[in-house]
Amino acid sequence: MRKNFGAKSYLYPKPVLIIATYGEDGTPDAMNAAWGCIADTDQIALYLSASHQTVRNILARKAFTVSVGTAQYETACDYVGLVSGKNVPDKVARAGFHTTRSEFVDAPLIDELPMALECRLISFDEDSELLLGRIVNASADESILNGAGQIDPDKLRPITYDSIHRTYRVLGEVVGRAYSDGKKLQ
Numbered sequence: 001m002r003k004n005f006g007a008k009s010y011l012y013p014k015p016v017l018i019i020a021t022y023g024e025d026g027t028p029d030a031m032n033a034a035w036g037c038i039a040d041t042d043q044i045a046l047y048l049s050a051s052h053q054t055v056r057n058i059l060a061r062k063a064f065t066v067s068v069g070t071a072q073y074e075t076a077c078d079y080v081g082l083v084s085g086k087n088v089p090d091k092v093a094r095a096g097f098h099t100t101r102s103e104f105v106d107a108p109l110i111d112e113l114p115m116a117l118e119c120r121l122i123s124f125d126e127d128s129e130l131l132l133g134r135i136v137n138a139s140a141d142e143s144i145l146n147g148a149g150q151i152d153p154d155k156l157r158p159i160t161y162d163s164i165h166r167t168y169r170v171l172g173e174v175v176g177r178a179y180s181d182g183k184k185l186q
């Protein structure tokens with residue numbers, strides 16, 4: 001027997017994306033977004049409420065960065081999802097985050113979050129609240145690279161958002177090889 005839950009946006013895994021922007025006066029802002037995913041090969045799709053300071057900043061600067069939330073900074077990642085830059089202009093500093101300007105777009109990178117996508121705005125639709133961005137660079141701190149120079153998820157320890165239990169979980173172990181294991185059944 002299956003249990004029906006109705007029209008819920010239940011999904012595993014949901015990401016923890018930390019969207020960082022600059023305000024009009026150059027103050028960095030950041031917010032937590034779980035309603036987002038990669039779209040096409042070099043685009044990202046985010047569903048962002050037009051009321052957020054982040055959206056105002058993106059529309060003004062046409063740029064943003066998307067960092068991956070990590071287990072180490074779970075509390076700070078949650079905090080930036082709780083308060084708005086409209087009411088707490090120094091929320092990034094209060095979260096304990098420090099920022100460095102992206103070399104590629106007019107937006108800040110969060111120093112404590114070692115993996116990020118640096119993006120330019122493609123479009124924002126007020127009705128659907130779908131924001132599309134073009135990824136112009138992906139970057140990672142050397143501290144999370146493996147011997148081959150690739151991002152090591154075991155070092156990054158990305159977290160996912162469980163919207164059913166309102167918890168964060170760390171991404172788990174490798175259980176198989178993609179584009180490979182299925183060949184056994186071909």
Ligand SMILES: Cc1cc2nc3c(=O)[nH]c(=O)nc-3n(C[C@H](O)[C@H](O)[C@H](O)COP(=O)(O)O)c2cc1C
Nearest residue numbers: 031032033034035048049052053054081083084085
């Ligand atoms: C776990 C979590 C996930 C969230 N996901 C989204 C989301 O996908 N889209 C959105 O518009 N707001 C989302 N929020 C809410 C914003 O992060 C929050 O309203 C934030 O304070 C907005 O900040 P700003 O006004 O400084 O931009 C989420 C919050 C949390 C805690």
